[in-house]
Amino acid sequence: MRGCFDTRLLPEGLRATEHSVDGAVLTIDAEVLAAEVICPGCGQGSTRRHGRYVRHLTDFPAHGRSVQVRLSVRRFRCVASHCPTITFSESVPDCLACRHGRRTGRFQNLVAYLGRAMGGRPAQALGRRMRIGVSKDTFLRSAATGARTMEFEPRVIGIDDWAWRKGQRYGTLICDLERRAVIDLLPDREPATVAAWLRQHPQIEVVARDRNGGYRQAISEALPDATQVADRWHLLQNASDAFLAAVRRAMPAIRRTACSAALDPGILTAAERLQFEGFQRRQQTNVMIQRMGSEGVPIKRIVRITGLSRGLIRRVLRGEREDVFRLRQSSLTPWFPLLEQHWHDGCRNGAELWRRLRSHGFRGGLRVVGEWATRQRRAEAAIAHGSGKCPPSRKVARMMASGRYHLSKTDSIFVAQVEHALPQLAQDRRLLDAFTSMVRNGDEDELAAWLDQAKASGLAAFARGLSADLDAVAAALREPWSNGQTEGQINRLKMLKRQMYGAAGIDLLLARLQHSA
Known part of the structure; x- marks a missing residue:
């Protein structure tokens, strides 16, 4: 069946010459709208037509039919005698069809979008219902080549590691904290790799990180003037772990207290x-x-x-x-x-x-x-x-850190006995409470006095670690930035990895992370 065709349905820059319908396939003959054809060798225009060839492109489905565009591409002879290019084809813009591509530009953008948003098999299942005859591998290849480039140079970033395979191989995720977007993924967490990336972005002023010594070294080498900010959640977690270690060391004395039937x-x-x-x-x-x-x-x-x-x-x-x-x-x-x-x-x-x-x-x-x-x-x-x-050591630490007024009567009595029998452990608990309050309230002025007290307590190892990273810890109490956004993006990355059964490469992961609905 042949007839009139509305040229507005084609991508801009193409002109339909004829169309036909054969069952579930709509075929459109088209040509490029070009005012002048330029030789790529010498840059001169040419009107000497040499021949033509046909490119077959898939476009958006229409009215329940697949659409095939037969694009007629003309070839020309160069008019300049000194030009090494004898014949050449008229150029087809990438927005119409990429080089050697079998799909129109707008259709390729749709394929890449579905691949980034849904993955391979889900996009293939949806495409089958939309009469998009594209395989899951094509969806994933298109998604992997669609990663966005940075539109703005980042000023404040967060950096953290993520597991390719837990306990064996790790990568690095870099997040723009101001724009809440993933910037890049690095294949490992080696200081040299991170430092090389940071040197390419000297405009960075603030870097939020956890207390990983490798990242601290890389940032100090590549951006010595940047402000490093320790992650507040990790500081609280490390403080809780240090108090738990103190409780575990005191467990023999705590058990003797629990065996005592007398209550003062x-x-x-x-x-x-x-x-x-x-x-x-x-x-x-x-x-x-x-x-x-x-x-x-x-x-x-x-x-x-x-x-x-x-x-x-x-x-x-x-x-x-x-x-x-x-x-x-x-x-x-x-x-x-x-x-x-x-x-x-x-x-x-x-x-x-x-x-x-x-x-x-x-x-x-x-x-x-x-x-x-x-x-x-x-x-x-x-x-x-x-x-x-x-109770086990972890429960004892949790009861002591919770405060007696938030416990049942029995647990409160037990905590009172432990603190009465072990005054050093009670002091450690008070130091933990003071540190937690200091981090939550951003009270930088109390940090030095707290470190002096903690160095003579059961939290001494934790205090020494804070002293070694004092500038980043002080910045965590002073600056509004922290690594929470980066942790959230890593959680999203883990979800995407599980969706793809851990088989995604770094380009595909980055493209799907950078995708926004």
């Missing part, structure tokens, strides 16, 4: 002391009531002796007031004996306990059973005080 009320806060004294009074009362019950004393007489209510006496005799955390009356009270039986049989899951009660006729909800199971677990952990059980 003088080390507790006022609120903790009131709670602990109330717990002790309840325990003494419970023991007295249970002893009288075992001797056969009637409940009515126990009520007169103790002054407690009949219901409370019954709950104590049934063993319903033995946990540290006090219970409230609820629909679950008649089911306590069955619950305790299942609990002692090893069932510790609240949902499973609720299902077992439902099979016996319990009509209450799951939440009340779950709360009972939670109280039982907390009570068992609290009653274990003085039994020789000690």
Whole structure:
């Protein structure tokens, strides 16, 4: 089928001469709109036509049909006798079709865009539905050649390493912190490679990095006047690791403290002391009531002796007031004996306990059973005080760093005992709190005094490391820049690597990272 054709549907710079439709393929004959043809050898124009050849280009699909452009390219003879170029072809701009390309420029841009945005197989699946007959390998090749060049020279950058293969091979990612964009990927993290890249960009003024010694060396060599900024998140992480190491060194003494059943009320806060004294009074009362019950004393007489209510006496005799955390009356009270039986049989899951009660006729909800199971677990952990059980070092460090006012009563008492028995570890914890506050508030003036105190504590190794990188640490407390953006881009890079099953090269990774929707 032949007929009229709207030339506006073709890429700008082409003129349609004829078209035909054959099933699902629309074929368009076209030629280049060129006012003058210039010889590439001598630069003179020529009108002596020598011949022509046809280039077959794929364009955007239209109305459910694939579009093939048969581009007629003319050849000319050079009119200059001294020119070494005898014949030449009229030039086709890259925006129309790249050299030796089989797709129009705008269609090639679409293929590259889909490859960068989606990857190979997803782009191929979408292209099949859009009648874009391009293979996954072509999508990836087009994406890899589409990496953007820098439009602006970066002034503030972040630099960090990323793993080609964790523990074996690493690369380097460089991010423009002002424009929040990836600038480049380097194939390794060697100081020489990083220094060579930095020398090509002498306008850089600020470099945010972690405390990697190799990057520090490369920046000092290539850009000695640039300000190096240590990453604040890594500073806090390193401080926490240093405190954890101090706790691990003190674990023998902490275990001896946990084995001690004696508790000095003088080390507790006022609120903790009131709670602990109330717990002790309840325990003494419970023991007295249970002893009288075992001797056969009637409940009515126990009520007169103790002054407690009949219901409370019954709950104590049934063993319903033995946990540290006090219970409230609820629909679950008649089911306590069955619950305790299942609990002692090893069932510790609240949902499973609720299902077992439902099979016996319990009509209450799951939440009340779950709360009972939670109280039982907390009570068992609290009653274990003085039994020789000690939490692992990581949990001890987390409890001490959290602050006693944010802990349960049992954990708060344990932390109070540890700090009373190990004053040096308590001092280390106070130094950790001071450093955390200093980093979060950007208080550079307190850094020197903190380092002097820390050098005589369990955080001495950490303090020596900060002193060796003092300028970058001080800049981290003073400057607004940090490496958070770079860490986020590395997280994105890892996602893209997993999407491509780790088989992507550095050019393809960079192109997909630089792609923006």
